[in-house]
Amino acid sequence: xxxxDDNIFARILRGEIPCDKVYESDHAxxxxxxxxKAPTHVLVIPxxxxxxxxxFAERGSDAELADWVRAMAAVARAEGVTEDGYxxxxxxxxxxxxxxxxxxxxxxxxxQLGGAPRG
Ligand code: 5GP
Numbered sequence: 424x425x426x427x428d429d430n431i432f433a434r435i436l437r438g439e440i441p442c443d444k445v446y447e448s449d450h451a452x453x454x455x456x457x458x459x460k461a462p463t464h465v466l467v468i469p470x471x472x473x474x475x476x477x478x479f480a481e482r483g484s485d486a487e488l489a490d491w492v493r494a495m496a497a498v499a500r501a502e503g504v505t506e507d508g509y510x511x512x513x514x515x516x517x518x519x520x521x522x523x524x525x526x527x528x529x530x531x532x533x534x535q536l537g538g539a540p541r542g
Pocket of ligand 1: 431440442454455456457513521523
C-alpha cells in the first residue's frame with residue numbers, strides 16, 4: 424500500500440492548507456468538513472500516514488488507534504451532540520466512496536439523520 428503524501432489531509436496536517444480545527448491530541452486532529460452535510464460535520468484523522476481503515480488498523484500503534492477513537496468521542500461531546508446522538512462513518516476505498524486517501528471518520532449530527540446503512 425502506498426500512501427500519497429500530497430493528499431489534501433496530509434497537506435492540512437503539514438499546515439500547507441488551512442482548516443477549521445475543533446480538536447487536537449498527540450495522535451489525532453479534528454476539523455470541520457468543508458462541505459458540511461449537517462450542523463455538525465467534523466472529520467477526525469490520525470496524524471500518521473494511513474490510507475484507510477485497514478492500513479491504520481494493521482500498521483497503527485495501539486496508542487494511535489485509541490487516540491483516534493477517543494478524539495471522535497471528544498469531538499461529539501464538544502459539539503454537544505452526545506445526548507441526541509450522531510453518526511461516525513469511515514468510508515473505505517472505491518466501493519465505499521472514499522475521496523481522500525487518508526483515513527478519516529466523519530462525525531455527523533445536530534439534526535435527525537436518515538436510516539443506515541444506505542447504499
Ligand atoms: P470521503 O468521501 O473521503 O469519506 O470524504 C472526504 C470529505 O473531505 C468530504 O466530506 C469533503 O467535503 C471533505 N473535504 C475535501 N477536501 C477538503 C478540504 O480541503 N478541507 C476540508 N475541511 N474538508 C475537505
